[in-house]
Amino acid sequence: MSGRLLLLLRLILCIVLATRQLALAGAASSSTVVTSLPGFQGRLPFHLETGYVEVDEENGTELFYYFVESEAGGENDPFLLWLTGGDHCSVLSGLAFEIGPFKFVLEPYNGTIPSLEINPNSWTKVAHILFVDSPAGAGFSFSRQPKGYHVGEISTSLQLHEFLIKWFRDHPKFLSSPLYIGGDSYAGKIVPFIAQKISQGNEVGRSPLLNLKGYLLGNPATGERIDESSKVPFAHGFGIISDQLYETILGHCQGQDYKNPTNVLCAKALGTFHSLLSELMLPHILWDKCVYSSAGPHAKTDDSAGAARKILSEEAAEIKLGKRLKHPPVRPRLDCINYAHYLSYFWANDERTRGALGVKDGTVDEWVRCQDGGVPYTRDIVSTIKYHRNVTANGYRALVYSGDHDSVVPHLGTQAWVRSLGFPVVDEWRAWHLHGQSAGFTVSYSNNMTFATVKGAGHTAPEYEPERCFAMFSRWILNQPL
């Protein structure tokens, strides 16, 4: 064989190998531009991209995302990574019930795919938002090896940092946008830690440099006892418990862990407290109590749930539900806030939806809004307070807001820990306004942390008070006073 031919053969071999490697590398991230969605009439009037980023190569873990570009149209509009509560809820909750560009039309489900409509208060009007299903096992995120599902708060946070680095490598045009990390409820446990990890990564020169400016959290868990103990003065202030019970709890529960009290009198008083509180819908105490429709495969069912299932299975016989629908949630009344949650189950499990979103075949058999327990998960971030203090002391901004009618993470506890960080007040407690009316109250500290209440809102504040929350968010993210 002539030398030249050999050289040519080598060259071809090189090209073949290089192409294969590219293909393999490409397999780590994949994306789909979505121009229409089942249930939505016509072309989507916003830019939606979905996809996966591999965050654990050994176990084959890929996190699914929905990315919506800012409708303000500026290249350098703020950029928000949004995580939802849980610990294993799909981020579709944040997108379709809270801050994203579309929502479900509230009409009775009859076997036709649920309809979608535009959310006029979408936060994507002012910011790019990357919604991520995390940890593995939530929403459409999956792992090829069962081991990949054995994660915890710290490993999930590190995976999300990895996720961002890879995502921005593939989307460099967004690198110059001011970056914020946000979420609500349980996401409070991991957002401050991720912010610190990003900040540390930037310090040690990880590439690309992430343009982190701060974070925001709604009714966030901290892991501290105050998340639980603040429910008592909250319930007292709203007239849910008597002065007498309030005094008994204060008297016997000093220094106790309200979740596991060791003092017998304290435990007894808290038992009475919980039975009174259970008369209300916990995420918003003024709304009707409805069956909770997050039921996943591990959810407990009660009699009313069983009854609702039966109705559904009767329907199912008529309308031939797909094979994925193994654990349909309990059907709430149409006027319940969680009717949209119920609709989301049928929408997300429809083959047409999965096709449009580019969900990989064979990865997630049945989509559930939240996995209720039964999934391994290590709670290894005991308290977030030190991360709040450190991150804001290092020059990052923070907005912490509370729907003021939430008894799950009451505003009283949040206000107390924000104050306990010990920074001086720079903007005294005052009302903030919308349409000439107070929309909530706010106070700001010298570490650039703003605390705000949202009047009339519940646990997932934008789900209850979308207009007020949008006003608050857009002012804060654009560096304007509330």
Ligand SMILES: *[C@@H]1O[C@H](CO)[C@@H](O)[C@H](O)[C@H]1NC(C)=O
């Ligand atoms: C179900 O409801 C939708 C929306 O209200 C309607 O357009 C559709 O025709 C109904 N389908 C059936 C099978 O009744």
Ligand SMILES: *[C@@H]1O[C@H](CO)[C@@H](O)[C@H](O)[C@H]1NC(C)=O
């Ligand atoms: C794969 O999963 C195992 C078990 O959860 C874990 O110890 C290991 O760190 C994971 N691999 C990677 C690369 O994260």
Ligand SMILES: *[C@@H]1O[C@H](CO)[C@@H](O)[C@H](O)[C@H]1NC(C)=O
């Ligand atoms: C505080 O955050 C910085 C990064 O901004 C990090 O380098 C440092 O280790 C953190 N300190 C503590 C006590 O966690």
Ligand SMILES: *[C@@H]1O[C@H](CO)[C@@H](O)[C@H](O)[C@H]1NC(C)=O
């Ligand atoms: C607060 O934020 C502003 C604007 O981002 C920044 O210029 C300033 O340095 C921050 N202050 C502190 C104390 O971090």
